[in-house]
Amino acid sequence: MKTSNFKYSISNDKIKELPLTSFGGELVVVDHPDAVPGAVGMLRGETVLGFDTETKPAFKKGVINGVALLQLSTREMAVVFRLNKTGLPPSLVSVLANPGIVKVGAAIRDDIRSLQKLSRFRPAGFVELQQMVKEYSIEDSGLRKMAAIVLGIQISKSQQVSNWEKEKLTEAQLIYAATDAWVCHEIYRKLTVS
16 A cells, blocks of 8 residues: 555545646547558657547447547647547557557456457556555545546546547537546556656
């Protein structure tokens, strides 16, 4: 157990008192297969990436939608890959299978499983924040609560159940998607430099 100055838990009322924060850096949307290698090239030199995916919710029993978005983020840049338009090509798989690039996310097991349905790969370099925060005696492991406890910010979850397969995503959807990956990156950085 690592010593920390973090609270072990936080209430929803306390979260509402924190500043509402979202990703404010460069946002790159990749919605064509030809654009994937260039976007991957922008990320390849990074050692740590925030990681998340989005899937269109299914409101009918037995309906399971495929993963629609993969978000990878640095502190200054978030890349949103529209997998429903690009698939999961080898250049992107090479990032997910690279042990030299740390990919940090929350509740990543199902995300990885969904990605493997698009292309078989052996995941490497993944860090599960929900496990990591336990080392700091943090009990709340939802992304919104981890962001509040570790970063002292409030993130919006209002777009969570929106249609991630729409022809054109809204700015609110894109910022939400980028924020989730960026927050994972920032929580990891804060925990590893503390």
